[in-house]
Structure formats: C-alpha cells, structure tokens
Amino acid sequence: MDNATPPTHDAVTRRSFLRSGSAAGAGLVLGAPAILSAAAQAAPSDEIRVGFIGCGKQQEVLFNAMKNIPGIHYAAVCDIMKDRVGAAFGRIRAAFGNNPRRYLDVEDMLSKEKDLDAVFVATPDFWHAPHTVMALEAGLHVYCEKMMSNTIEGARSMVKAAEASGKVCQIGHQRRSNPRYRYTLDQLINGNNVCGHITSINGQWNRGVKSSQDIKVKESTLPDVSVLNKYGFKDAHQFLNWRWYRDLSGGPISDLGAHQIDIFNWFLGTAPTSVMASGGKNHFKHREHFDNVMCVFEYDTPAGGARAFYQVLTTTSAGGGYYEAFMGTEGTVQISERDAYTQVYRESDAPSWDPLVQRGFLKRSSAPAPAATDGNVIAAYASAAPEAYELPGALSKPPHQPHIENFFSAVRGEASLNCDARHAFESEAPIYWVNPAAQAGQTIQLTAEHLNV
Amino acid sequence: MNDTPPPAAKIDLGSTFSFWVLRLWLGARALITGIEKYSGTRSSSEAVTIDGAPNTYGLTAAQSDKVYGLEFYHGVPEALSQRFASEPLIPGFSLSLFDKVLGPALILLGLMLLLGIATRLSLLGMGLVYVALTVGLILIRQDAGVAWLGVHVALVAMALNHVSHNRLAILKKW
Numbered sequence: 001m002d003n004a005t006p007p008t009h010d011a012v013t014r015r016s017f018l019r020s021g022s023a024a025g026a027g028l029v030l031g032a033p034a035i036l037s038a039a040a041q042a043a044p045s046d047e048i049r050v051g052f053i054g055c056g057k058q059q060e061v062l063f064n065a066m067k068n069i070p071g072i073h074y075a076a077v078c079d080i081m082k083d084r085v086g087a088a089f090g091r092i093r094a095a096f097g098n099n100p101r102r103y104l105d106v107e108d109m110l111s112k113e114k115d116l117d118a119v120f121v122a123t124p125d126f127w128h129a130p131h132t133v134m135a136l137e138a139g140l141h142v143y144c145e146k147m148m149s150n151t152i153e154g155a156r157s158m159v160k161a162a163e164a165s166g167k168v169c170q171i172g173h174q175r176r177s178n179p180r181y182r183y184t185l186d187q188l189i190n191g192n193n194v195c196g197h198i199t200s201i202n203g204q205w206n207r208g209v210k211s212s213q214d215i216k217v218k219e220s221t222l223p224d225v226s227v228l229n230k231y232g233f234k235d236a237h238q239f240l241n242w243r244w245y246r247d248l249s250g251g252p253i254s255d256l257g258a259h260q261i262d263i264f265n266w267f268l269g270t271a272p273t274s275v276m277a278s279g280g281k282n283h284f285k286h287r288e289h290f291d292n293v294m295c296v297f298e299y300d301t302p303a304g305g306a307r308a309f310y311q312v313l314t315t316t317s318a319g320g321g322y323y324e325a326f327m328g329t330e331g332t333v334q335i336s337e338r339d340a341y342t343q344v345y346r347e348s349d350a351p352s353w354d355p356l357v358q359r360g361f362l363k364r365s366s367a368p369a370p371a372a373t374d375g376n377v378i379a380a381y382a383s384a385a386p387e388a389y390e391l392p393g394a395l396s397k398p399p400h401q402p403h404i405e406n407f408f409s410a411v412r413g414e415a416s417l418n419c420d421a422r423h424a425f426e427s428e429a430p431i432y433w434v435n436p437a438a439q440a441g442q443t444i445q446l447t448a449e450h451l452n453v
Numbered sequence: 454m455n456d457t458p459p460p461a462a463k464i465d466l467g468s469t470f471s472f473w474v475l476r477l478w479l480g481a482r483a484l485i486t487g488i489e490k491y492s493g494t495r496s497s498s499e500a501v502t503i504d505g506a507p508n509t510y511g512l513t514a515a516q517s518d519k520v521y522g523l524e525f526y527h528g529v530p531e532a533l534s535q536r537f538a539s540e541p542l543i544p545g546f547s548l549s550l551f552d553k554v555l556g557p558a559l560i561l562l563g564l565m566l567l568l569g570i571a572t573r574l575s576l577l578g579m580g581l582v583y584v585a586l587t588v589g590l591i592l593i594r595q596d597a598g599v600a601w602l603g604v605h606v607a608l609v610a611m612a613l614n615h616v617s618h619n620r621l622a623i624l625k626k627w
Contacts (some may be wrong), residue, residue, distance in 0.1 A: 086539035087535065090536060094538040179510040360504060360505075392508075392512060395511065397511075
C-alpha cells in the first residue's frame, strides 16, 4: 500500500445529523424490484453512507446480512481485484438500484469519498490494522472483521487508533450480538446458574479436507503480479490463499478459533492464565500454518479453576461441526451459531429445572432421551445420562445482522458497541500465543505483557 | 362412379399423445417455475415469552415456513442477478424489466400451454424467454446453465414441429 497519508475526512455536520435523524422511508426501497428503486441514487442525509474495503467472500456475507437494515446507503466499494469490485457493485445495484463508486485502491477511495460515514474492512488479516487505522484517522467509523490483525502489535495499534479517533470501531466477533449467546450468558449461566461451577470448556471447529482446499480462480481475473506485490502478496497463490501463510494471517486457530475462544473469555469474564498447544501439518504438508491445532487454556475464575480445550481441525469433519460447550457441576451449555449444535444438559443429580421450563427459560428437548442402561454400561463407573433441554427461541436473521445493527446503532449514538476494539483485543490477545506455544512445545504463562494493550 | 365419401383424416394417436406429453411438460415447467418466483420463507419474528414477558434479546419462535406472496417476488435469482448487474453488456434497465416480467410471463405462458390457448404463439413466447435467459448465461459464462436451457429450447422447437397434432385445445388458432 502507498505511504501517502490520506486526507482528513470531514463530514461532521452530516454525521451529527445522523444521530437525530430518522430512517423512515428507507425500508420502502428494500425488496422492491430494482427498476422501482433507481431513484435511490442520492442518499437522504439521515442515511449512513457506507463503503466496503475488501470485496471477497466475507464482504458478500456482510452485505447479505446488512441489506435488510434500513437507513444505509452503499456508496463505494474497493478491492484490488477488479472482478470482486464488479461483483460487489452488482450485489448493491441488484438490491438497491444505485451504483456505488468503484475503486482499486483504498487510499484513492478515502481521498475521494468525502461523504462516507463508515467503512467495513473485510480484507486479508494482515491488512486489517493498516486499513482500520487509515479509516479511523480519516474520520470514519469502522467495522473490521476479526481477527483484528495477524500480529498482536497490529491489534494494539487498532485499539490505540480507535481510542485516539473517538470513532466507533466494532470488531466482527458477531456472536457478541447474537441473541442466543447474550441470552445464554445473561439468563442461563449468570442469571439462573444452570451450569453450577464451570470447570471445563470444550470448543471445536472441525471441517473436512474438501472444505479446506486451496482457492482457485480463472487466471484472467487476477490482478497483475506487480499489483499483487504492491499490496504485499508474493504471487496469486498467496493472494487467494493468504490464510495459510504465516506473514499474512494467524492460520486456522485465528481464522476459525478466534470466534470461539472469544466466547470462552467473554462467558468466563476473564482472560486465561496460561496456554499450551500442539499443532502439525498432518495433511497439507506444504502449507506454512498448521492444519490441525489443539490447545488448552487455564483460567482462574471467582468460582475456582477452569480449563478450556479447543481444537481446530481442517482435515476431518468428524466430531460434529463447531460449538462451544461450557461444562459445569450442574449442567452444560453447548452453544453454536447453528441451532443443530445448541443444547443444554442437566446433570442427573442437579436440582430440577422444571421451574425454569415452566417460566419459559428452557424447553425440554424434543429429541428422545438416551436409554438408562444399554447393557454396555459398567454401572459403578458411568454417570446417568444428562437430561437434554433447548433454548426457548432462535435467531430469525442472518447471524451477522445483529452485530451490524449494533454497529449502526452506535454510529447513530443510540447504543454502545458490543465488541469495541479494546474488548476485542482483550479477548483475542490469548489467541496470539497459541501458535508460539505449539511451535515451541511449551506452556506459555500469560502475563500482563502478553495480554495488555 | 364411386359415391362413397373420402375417408376422414385419421388421428394419429401416438403423435397426439406425444404432443400432449410435451405440452404438459413444458406448461407445467413454466407455470410452476413462475409460481415459485413468488415463494419465500417467513421466519417467526414473534418474541418468545420468558418469565411472563416477551424477551428483549431478540429470541423468536424457532420456526420458518415456506410462503407465497407478491412481496416475495424475485424474477431473476439473486445470485444471477448480481452477476448480470455487473455485466457491462446488459443494460440496467433491461435487467430490471426482465426481472419484473419473468415470473408473470412464465405463469401466463405455462397456463396458455396447459389450456391450449394459441399454442404456437405460447410456444414461441416460451422459446424466446429461454433464449433471452441463455444470452445472459452466455455473458456470465455459465456453460452448464446454457446447456440446460438449450434442452428447453430443443423441447420447445420439437413441440412447434409437432403442433399439427395438437388436440384438446381451447383456442387452436395461432
């Protein structure tokens, strides 16, 4: 990226108007055939004007999650790959009928788009910090995808820039705004203590070899090598598969694990005291990052010690997808973004949960209960099977939508962020030490130096 | 001199049945595809009640149903529409227009074909719709889709070629 400092972005008057403006009328455009919404080219002044930095797969996920949110004007899209810019442009034009301006360089976009209010950063991890800092310094609010950065120094720079700018900076740990997670923490774990003393946590993201293959695109759609080099990629393979390179990303533990280890720290309300880890290149031998990583975090909680095991496997889908399970002396909450992996279990000797069911905090599971004995049980050693329960409701929106809604509410001054840069850093910091622990084969005691901004 | 009247033209039952089958297939294909463009999923947005009051977290009743309604209309599938929209050879107004008329056109043509109303014209209209869709797919290099539509066009052409065997039609003219 060029070193030129982007000019200061100045749209204070319009932005302050945002805080008191209403979004009425914007919803009329949503869902209407594009031919009817062509008039939406000019954004009313109460709309939040948004630009996208990075237009790959994650931008598509974000856009699909936010296009039902009223009061947003999609003003600009930017990516170094022309095809991706075109695809993002097409998504916006198809949904809203307006033509966002297209850019191949971030600094060019920030210097020309004087009316932007916010940007969504969905670039490769090693660009998160530079792009976020650049946008904050240009006076924009920022929603940046997790992992904050590929390095802990990069993440620290984001916290400092966000706090110096006074702008809103949300990090994309979208579970933090998911009603299922917020309800479970507030009402089940803290409010009704369904787990008792949480002694163990188990989390995983297992996916098979087929889902972990290299990304390939038609060569003719790729930027020139000189362009790739300019933006920090050695070649096309690095550009498309940056997640497997140590200088560009944190690998699977950061890519997939960050979301879930964030939940460990958020739910326990504290950072771990140590991490031990093991990883290997078991199948994808030529990749720089481990394809499989297992790690254990130790925690001191007010209730006593706890340890959390996490594994990210990119070579097998066995073991049931992705979830986080908080296992306590009285019950277990297994939670996931997917309904199918979410369940609550009561230990057979724990107090009855009938009152919770009657009040609507939990539902009895519709799945059949396991048999008390099946002939293979050695009764002296085995516990009775826990009773299964379900959460009382679900999320009827795309998983990222509540987090983006929270971001826009914060931009309008109507809410505080659910995952600002500082809180995201506190939760992400232990993750930066998993790969070093695995590489060194040592337990790392996590101190303030490891975990503080 | 022979006074016996000339024999009535014999109905070729095999050809008649084969045309019926073709007409039914093409009609049903278009009609149901057109109707499906008005389908959507409605998730419950009703907040579940917890401890005697609607919860404030946003947890809703966990069910979603397939429903039909004008508000769910989507002419060109969204994934394709996005790619068409970024295609410079497809003007924005034509994409919008096509998106708007595709569903109603498929329903109308499907009904006309099933009921036997102006069968030649309805087959021609259907063929043109499939050709128009094919043009878009060629531009975005969806070769499998082009081949799939090519089969439809071939069936329409075959039906036009055998339209003289059309029976049980409300309006045979055209």
